[in-house]
Amino acid sequence: xxxxxxxxxxxxxxxxxxxxxxxxxxxxxxELARKIGEVKSRLGIDIKxxxxxxxxxxxxxxxxxxxxxxTEFALQLLNVLLAESxxxxxxxxxxxxxxxxxxxxxxxxxxxxxxxxxxIIHMEVGEPDYSAPARVGAALADSFEMKHYHYTDTQGIAxxxxxxxxxxxxxxxxxxxxVTPGGRFAVFSAITSLLRAGQEMIVIEPAWPAYKECADxxxxxxxxxxxxxxxxxxxxxxxxxxMINSSTKMIVLNYPNNPTGxxxxxxxxxxxxxxxxxxxxxLLSDEVYADYVFGEFTSIREYDYAKxxxxxxxxxxxxxxxxxxxxxxxxxxxxxxxxxxxxxAITSVAEPMQRAALAALEVDPSENVQLMKTRxxxxxxxxxxxxxxxxxxxxxxxxxxxxxxxxxLTIIERLLEKGVAIAPGTxxxxxxxxxxxxxxxxPEKTLEKGLDVIASVIREDL
Amino acid sequence: xxxxxxxxxxxxxxxxxxxxxxxxxxxxxxELARKIGEVKSRLGIDIKxxxxxxxxxxxxxxxxxxxxxxTEFALQLLNVLLAESxxxxxxxxxxxxxxxxxxxxxxxxxxxxxxxxxxIIHMEVGEPDYSAPARVGAALADSFEMKHYHYTDTQGIAxxxxxxxxxxxxxxxxxxxxVTPGGRFAVFSAITSLLRAGQEMIVIEPAWPAYKECADxxxxxxxxxxxxxxxxxxxxxxxxxxMINSSTKMIVLNYPNNPTGxxxxxxxxxxxxxxxxxxxxxLLSDEVYADYVFGEFTSIREYDYAKxxxxxxxxxxxxxxxxxxxxxxxxxxxxxxxxxxxxxAITSVAEPMQRAALAALEVDPSENVQLMKTRxxxxxxxxxxxxxxxxxxxxxxxxxxxxxxxxxLTIIERLLEKGVAIAPGTxxxxxxxxxxxxxxxxPEKTLEKGLDVIASVIREDL
Numbered sequence: 012x013x014x015x016x017x018x019x020x021x022x023x024x025x026x027x028x029x030x031x032x033x034x035x036x037x038x039x040x041x042e043l044a045r046k047i048g049e050v051k052s053r054l055g056i057d058i059k060x061x062x063x064x065x066x067x068x069x070x071x072x073x074x075x076x077x078x079x080x081x082t083e084f085a086l087q088l089l090n091v092l093l094a095e096s097x098x099x100x101x102x103x104x105x106x107x108x109x110x111x112x113x114x115x116x117x118x119x120x121x122x123x124x125x126x127x128x129x130x131i132i133h134m135e136v137g138e139p140d141y142s143a144p145a146r147v148g149a150a151l152a153d154s155f156e157m158k159h160y161h162y163t164d165t166q167g168i169a170x171x172x173x174x175x176x177x178x179x180x181x182x183x184x185x186x187x188x189x190v191t192p193g194g195r196f197a198v199f200s201a202i203t204s205l206l207r208a209g210q211e212m213i214v215i216e217p218a219w220p221a222y223k224e225c226a227d228x229x230x231x232x233x234x235x236x237x238x239x240x241x242x243x244x245x246x247x248x249x250x251x252x253x254m255i256n257s258s259t260k261m262i263v264l265n266y267p268n269n270p271t272g273x274x275x276x277x278x279x280x281x282x283x284x285x286x287x288x289x290x291x292x293x294l295l296s297d298e299v300y301a302d303y304v305f306g307e308f309t310s311i312r313e314y315d316y317a318k319x320x321x322x323x324x325x326x327x328x329x330x331x332x333x334x335x336x337x338x339x340x341x342x343x344x345x346x347x348x349x350x351x352x353x354x355x356a357i358t359s360v361a362e363p364m365q366r367a368a369l370a371a372l373e374v375d376p377s378e379n380v381q382l383m384k385t386r387x388x389x390x391x392x393x394x395x396x397x398x399x400x401x402x403x404x405x406x407x408x409x410x411x412x413x414x415x416x417x418x419x420l421t422i423i424e425r426l427l428e429k430g431v432a433i434a435p436g437t438x439x440x441x442x443x444x445x446x447x448x449x450x451x452x453x454p455e456k457t458l459e460k461g462l463d464v465i466a467s468v469i470r471e472d473l
Numbered sequence: 474x475x476x477x478x479x480x481x482x483x484x485x486x487x488x489x490x491x492x493x494x495x496x497x498x499x500x501x502x503x504e505l506a507r508k509i510g511e512v513k514s515r516l517g518i519d520i521k522x523x524x525x526x527x528x529x530x531x532x533x534x535x536x537x538x539x540x541x542x543x544t545e546f547a548l549q550l551l552n553v554l555l556a557e558s559x560x561x562x563x564x565x566x567x568x569x570x571x572x573x574x575x576x577x578x579x580x581x582x583x584x585x586x587x588x589x590x591x592x593i594i595h596m597e598v599g600e601p602d603y604s605a606p607a608r609v610g611a612a613l614a615d616s617f618e619m620k621h622y623h624y625t626d627t628q629g630i631a632x633x634x635x636x637x638x639x640x641x642x643x644x645x646x647x648x649x650x651x652v653t654p655g656g657r658f659a660v661f662s663a664i665t666s667l668l669r670a671g672q673e674m675i676v677i678e679p680a681w682p683a684y685k686e687c688a689d690x691x692x693x694x695x696x697x698x699x700x701x702x703x704x705x706x707x708x709x710x711x712x713x714x715x716m717i718n719s720s721t722k723m724i725v726l727n728y729p730n731n732p733t734g735x736x737x738x739x740x741x742x743x744x745x746x747x748x749x750x751x752x753x754x755x756l757l758s759d760e761v762y763a764d765y766v767f768g769e770f771t772s773i774r775e776y777d778y779a780k781x782x783x784x785x786x787x788x789x790x791x792x793x794x795x796x797x798x799x800x801x802x803x804x805x806x807x808x809x810x811x812x813x814x815x816x817x818a819i820t821s822v823a824e825p826m827q828r829a830a831l832a833a834l835e836v837d838p839s840e841n842v843q844l845m846k847t848r849x850x851x852x853x854x855x856x857x858x859x860x861x862x863x864x865x866x867x868x869x870x871x872x873x874x875x876x877x878x879x880x881x882l883t884i885i886e887r888l889l890e891k892g893v894a895i896a897p898g899t900x901x902x903x904x905x906x907x908x909x910x911x912x913x914x915x916p917e918k919t920l921e922k923g924l925d926v927i928a929s930v931i932r933e934d935l
Contacts, residue, residue, distance in 0.1 A: 031533075
């Protein structure tokens with residue numbers, strides 16, 4: 012059959028007609044969503060309904076298969092519709108978003124107070140007070156002398172990647188390492204390169220807020236698996252399994268945990284790895300506190316799962332937060348995806364910072380770890396005297412106690428007035444307004460002062 | 474009216490029905506798109522048709538207004554459909570993407586050759602060979618002594634932002650400055666925070682590939698305005714105006730230009746600013762070569778346009794590429810959006826690098842600028858002897874000559890074999906395979922050697 016430009020015009024007219032038809036149907040869908048929103052609001056039901064969403068997802072998936080549509084595209088389209096429906100269902104009055112308070116926003120407030128002359132005890136931020144190793148200073152000076160301040164390989168200088176591979180052990184090669192500006196960028200590049208808009212990621216709360224922020228950045232959805240102090244912050248793997256659907260692509264782990272200090276035992280870890288394997292999910296394991304472990308800890312790497320990504324950092328281990336050097340470890344395919352994000356966003360990590368990190372790796376951090384353990388024990392002993400409920404940290408640099416009364420933001424406001432900064436529980440999940448995070452990154456004397464103020468404030472009427 | 478859970482079920486059934494209707498219509502649309510693709514392929518017509526796309530966009534916009542749909546959502550949905558249609562129209566055989574060669578991929582190749590023992594003259598990368606200012610070294614040492622290696626404000630330390638504001642002049646406050654890990658991240662945070670999937674950005678080619686890469690990252694579309702050596706690399710503003718549609722959100726400028734060395738005169742700049750104003754577009758002006766100007770240059774800031782963003786860097790000015798410090802200047806609203814991306818991706822720029830940048834600002838870079846001018850003049854004189862066509866650079870660090878015969882990648886391959894690395898023209902736009910970029914970031918003696926090899930290679934039969 013010969014085709015002509017007229018055929019093209021006829022086809023294009025049809026496309027126009029169908030497009031209008033689609034748009035009208037979509038608008039009808041939005042009207043229905045709005046009505047559902049109203050009914051829900053009258054009945055006092057949550058806007059989001061996982062079960063209903065999953066049902067419609069299954070319907071669309073089987074329809075797509077039936078009519079020969081790409082299921083990936085069908086899900087993408089459905090996710091665009093679901094996101095807009097949700098938007099439409101939310102009442103205008105609810106849209107007034109109060110900016111969420113996190114450990115970083117409190118840190119920022121605390122520094123503003125300091126700038127105005129107030130003395131502040133910083134127990135809000137995870138920034139160790141001790142000094143970076145002396146040889147790091149020497150490495151900095153050397154880097155200038157040797158003119159080591161040029162672009163490097165996107166993934167980082169080979170020597171540093173080799174040294175990280177050696178430190179992490181287990182037959183990793185330099186191709187499986189990417190050096191990033193802080194562990195945060197490793198998280199960012201993993202999540203943004205492996206997830207797409209509408210896809211889902213499971214996060215166990217309480218959690219560092221960065222995971223969700225990175226997912227939001229690409230329009231991916233964060234499904235929250237809440238843990239409780241009653242269950243010693245151990246995630247319910249049965250519940251986790253029920254959260255997995257065809258759009259789920261990643262599970263995020265963070266042990267030793269920020270903010271609870273929890274470390275999961277091998278049995279639970281095995282179950283989670285098995286879930287990930289069964290459903291082909293990425294397993295992002297943020298292990299930046301892996302050095303601060305006071306008992307047993309098994310890295311996700313030991314489970315030998317091809318779709319796992321380990322995040323490490325120099326920030327906590329060597330008190331080098333401001334050097335902004337971290338890394339990701341994964342298979343070559345995942346690393347090259349992460350490196351691609353790095354190439355687009357920053358070219359490479361500052362070379363003097365990489366040289367400093369390389370020098371730091373020669374230093375044994377066990378003194379720092381011992382110091383942190385002693386401080387955490389001290390914080391716990393004080394919290395015990397206040398009769399606060401908490402789980403003894405098995406790692407990391409924090410304690411996450413329950414408040415006897417009042418909510419986190421009220422307490423924090425009062426504490427700031429009295430010169431003590433701690434992090435709000437809700438910074439790690441909406442459900443945790445009865446909690447606060449206390450960071451042990453200060454000398455014991457300072458911690459004592461801060462904890463005495465906390466003790467006096469929580470006894471007040473709130 | 475009382476609502477019941479039954480009402481909810483009825484509404485949900487309707488949503489399900491409409492969703493199925495939408496998906497069927499979408500599938501019909503894809504079938505039509507596939508047929509159009511086949512017809513186009515037989516008629517030898519390009520898959521992409523701007524006019525047809527704009528027509529359908531206008532149709533959808535007015536329909537959305539008519540039926541009370543959010544036009545923003547309607548366009549988002551249409552863009553998802555258009556992207557998939559395009560995907561469907563492209564034949565499988567065309568999808569075999571050859572990895573694009575850029576100055577950075579050649580740099581990487583060149584370094585691999587060096588690692589295997591080969592001597593390479595680097596005229597591919599924009600990395601000045603001279604030393605960073607001595608006081609930068611002192612600042613590095615100080616930063617360690619003073620324990621200046623902590624998290625800083627997301628936007629950068631106040632002193633550095635103040636110093637940048639002073640340098641840039643014109644009554645900027647520190648709130649209008651964000652310090653980033655290299656100018657590249659300022660570009661990344663501007664584009665990813667201001668553009669959404671399906672929205673459009675106009676880029677004048679030849680262009681640094683990063684702009685398009687950043688747009689791709691969020692699924693935004695890059696519209697290319699090509700310039701030619703015949704028109705002295707001056708963009709046609711009439712053509713630019715015709716490219717603007719309801720999805721267009723940003724125009725990207727880069728003068729002094731990488732790779733051509735072009736600087737636009739005020740008249741053209743005024744026309745572009747006017748276009749941006751008339752259509753409410755962001756104007757991203759990458760001015761990282763603003764110090765390397767050999768005649769007149771007017772920063773976009775002089776035009777006092779609220780939606781403009783200026784990108785600056787310490788990399789080229791002070792030969793500090795590997796320190797990874799750059800910045801963005803814009804109104805507070807834009808800066809806080811860019812800072813939000815920075816907070817999510819990296820927390821803040823490494824403090825020692827910020828301190829180094831602060832020290833560098835005290836140094837007058839005019840010696841570097843004079844040196845670059847002398848080298849560029851030298852490169853031009855040699856190219857003239859080879860009878861190559863080029864436009865005399867009015868700024869930056871490069872010459873972008875036309876090849877007498879052969880294509881860029883063939884020439885570059887031969888040159889690499891002979892130990893000379895230069896950048897392919899196509900790294901800056903698909904249309905420029907008859908061009909190469911020569912970087913003048915080497916001493917004159919080295920440039921001479923490299924240019925002699927180039928002269929011999931381009932005389933060969935290709």
